[in-house]
Amino acid sequence: MAEYVFILGSNWLLSIAELLVYVRNRGYEAVVTDHSRHVVVLDFTQKMTLEEIMDMQGSLGGCYKIGRVIQTYNIILPTNAYPTNGKPDREALEIINSCTWLPDLWQRPRGRKIKFGVSTYPIFDGKAPIQYRRFTRGLDDTIKKKLLQQGARKADYFAYDEPDKRRAKRVNLALWPKTIAQNNLLTPPNAEIIAAFTGNNLYIARTMVIYDSVLQQYRDESRPYISKEISTSPKVCRTLLNLAGARPGDTVLDPFCGTGTLLMEAAMLGMKCIGIDIDGDQVQGTKANLTWFGRDIGQQIHFDVFRGDARNLTNLVNKQVDAVAFEPSLGPVSRNRPTAEEAEVIIEELTELYRDSLTQIAQVLRPDGRVAMTMPVLVSKSGPVPMDIREMIKGTGLGVYRMLPAEMIKSLSNDDERMYITPEREMLPERKMGQIVQRQLIALEK
Structure with missing residues (x-):
C-alpha cells in the first residue's frame, strides 16, 4: 500500500x-x-x-x-x-x-x-x-x-x-x-x-x-492561430479527454474542434486526432496549429481536420474512433441575461443539435467507447435553466457514464457536509460566478 x-x-x-x-x-x-x-x-x-x-x-x-x-x-x-x-x-x-x-x-x-x-x-x-x-x-x-x-x-x-x-x-x-x-x-x-x-x-x-505552467503558457501564446472567441481551456480539454477514456495511441474525435485546443492536448498525449468544424476559418486555424505543434515538438502528428456539420459527420469520418471529447456550441453570446422563456428556447434548440450530433457520433464510436462533453446551464433573469440529459441522449444509442464511483471513495472527510462527495454523479459543474452561460461536464458510454 x-x-x-x-x-x-x-x-x-x-x-x-x-x-x-x-x-x-x-x-x-x-x-x-x-x-x-x-x-x-x-x-x-x-x-x-x-x-x-x-x-x-x-x-x-x-x-x-x-x-x-x-x-x-x-x-x-x-x-x-x-x-x-x-x-x-x-x-x-x-x-x-x-x-x-x-x-x-x-x-x-x-x-x-x-x-x-x-x-x-x-x-x-x-x-x-x-x-x-x-x-x-x-x-x-x-x-x-x-x-x-x-x-x-x-x-x-x-x-x-x-x-x-x-x-x-x-x-x-x-x-x-x-x-x-x-x-x-x-x-x-x-x-x-x-x-x-x-x-x-x-x-x-x-x-x-x-x-508545467511555463510550457502551457508557451503553447497558448505561440501557436499561430488564436480565435477572438473564448476557447476551451487546455486544462478542461485534458479533463474531457480523461473522462472520455482516451489513452496514448487512441484515435480521438472532436466534432466541434474550433481552433484545435483539445486536439493539440490529445496530440501531446500521443493520440491520433480527427476534428470537424462548421467554420472554414477555424478548420484552417486548427490545421495550422497542429502543424506548428508537430514541428515544435519534433514529432509527426497524425490528424485529419474537416469542414462540416457534426450532425452529418458520418459523411466525413469513415473509420472507427476510440473516444470523443468536445465542447459544442453553448448558445448565442449575450451580455444580458435572457428571460426564462428565451433561455428555454435556446436550450431546446441546443438539445436538438446535441442529440443529432450524438446520434452520428455513436455510429463511429467503438462499442465500449465513451464521449465526454460540456453542456450549458443558462442563467436567466429568473434563475438557471439546465438541459435535460435524458432528453438530449434519447435515441442516440448512448447512456450516461456515472462519475465518482462509490467503491473508490472511502474518505474520512465525507462526514463533513462542506466537503461531502456525492458518489455516482451524472454530471459535474464547471462554472464561474457571474457568467450567463455556465457549463457542466458529462460522460456518455456506448
Missing part, C-alpha cells in the same frame, strides 16, 4: 472525478482515503514508479502537484501546536518540530547545499482553528536548523506568503509550480515538502512532479 497526495485545481470535485476516472482507465487499484477542498489522498495497492507518476501528472487537467506521503499526524496535533486562539501546546509543538520524517528526504545532508520549501494547503479557505502561516514558517525554520545541525553546508528555503494572485483575500502558503521549476526544487538534494491539511489529518509529502 502506498499513499499519494494530489493538489487539486479550483474545481476540486471535478479534479477528484477526473483523477478517479484516470486511475480506473489505467487499471490501477486505489481508493480515496481523505480529502479537502485543496487536496485528495489516494491509497494505491502498489507503489507507483516515478515514470507512472509523471505520466499521470502530464495527463491530468485538474491536478497541480503529486507527492508521496511520508508522515501522517492526527489533526489535533497541529491544532494544539498552532492554535488560532489560546497558547500553543508545548508538547504538540515539540512532536511536530522533531521532524522524524526528515531522513526520508535527506539521508546524508552533510556537506551539501540544499534548497527546499514547505507548501501548505489548508482544509478550505476562510477562518480556521490553525495558524497556517505560523505553522509554515515554523516548519521552514525548523527544517533549516536541523539540516545545518546535521552538517549541511548550506540550507535555504523558499516561502510564498503573499495574497493569492487570483483572490486577494485567500491565504496562499504554497509555492507556485513556476517557482519550484526555476529553483530546481524537485532535483535532489533539493525538495518541496507538501503539508496537506484535511478535517482529520495533516499529511506530510514529498513532491514528485508538478504541472
Whole structure:
C-alpha cells in the first residue's frame, strides 16, 4: 500500500472525478482515503514508479502537484501546536518540530547545499482553528536548523506568503509550480515538502512532479492561430479527454474542434486526432496549429481536420474512433441575461443539435467507447435553466457514464457536509460566478 497526495485545481470535485476516472482507465487499484477542498489522498495497492507518476501528472487537467506521503499526524496535533486562539501546546509543538520524517528526504545532508520549501494547503479557505502561516514558517525554520545541525553546508528555503494572485483575500502558503521549476526544487538534494491539511489529518509529502505552467503558457501564446472567441481551456480539454477514456495511441474525435485546443492536448498525449468544424476559418486555424505543434515538438502528428456539420459527420469520418471529447456550441453570446422563456428556447434548440450530433457520433464510436462533453446551464433573469440529459441522449444509442464511483471513495472527510462527495454523479459543474452561460461536464458510454 502506498499513499499519494494530489493538489487539486479550483474545481476540486471535478479534479477528484477526473483523477478517479484516470486511475480506473489505467487499471490501477486505489481508493480515496481523505480529502479537502485543496487536496485528495489516494491509497494505491502498489507503489507507483516515478515514470507512472509523471505520466499521470502530464495527463491530468485538474491536478497541480503529486507527492508521496511520508508522515501522517492526527489533526489535533497541529491544532494544539498552532492554535488560532489560546497558547500553543508545548508538547504538540515539540512532536511536530522533531521532524522524524526528515531522513526520508535527506539521508546524508552533510556537506551539501540544499534548497527546499514547505507548501501548505489548508482544509478550505476562510477562518480556521490553525495558524497556517505560523505553522509554515515554523516548519521552514525548523527544517533549516536541523539540516545545518546535521552538517549541511548550506540550507535555504523558499516561502510564498503573499495574497493569492487570483483572490486577494485567500491565504496562499504554497509555492507556485513556476517557482519550484526555476529553483530546481524537485532535483535532489533539493525538495518541496507538501503539508496537506484535511478535517482529520495533516499529511506530510514529498513532491514528485508538478504541472508545467511555463510550457502551457508557451503553447497558448505561440501557436499561430488564436480565435477572438473564448476557447476551451487546455486544462478542461485534458479533463474531457480523461473522462472520455482516451489513452496514448487512441484515435480521438472532436466534432466541434474550433481552433484545435483539445486536439493539440490529445496530440501531446500521443493520440491520433480527427476534428470537424462548421467554420472554414477555424478548420484552417486548427490545421495550422497542429502543424506548428508537430514541428515544435519534433514529432509527426497524425490528424485529419474537416469542414462540416457534426450532425452529418458520418459523411466525413469513415473509420472507427476510440473516444470523443468536445465542447459544442453553448448558445448565442449575450451580455444580458435572457428571460426564462428565451433561455428555454435556446436550450431546446441546443438539445436538438446535441442529440443529432450524438446520434452520428455513436455510429463511429467503438462499442465500449465513451464521449465526454460540456453542456450549458443558462442563467436567466429568473434563475438557471439546465438541459435535460435524458432528453438530449434519447435515441442516440448512448447512456450516461456515472462519475465518482462509490467503491473508490472511502474518505474520512465525507462526514463533513462542506466537503461531502456525492458518489455516482451524472454530471459535474464547471462554472464561474457571474457568467450567463455556465457549463457542466458529462460522460456518455456506448
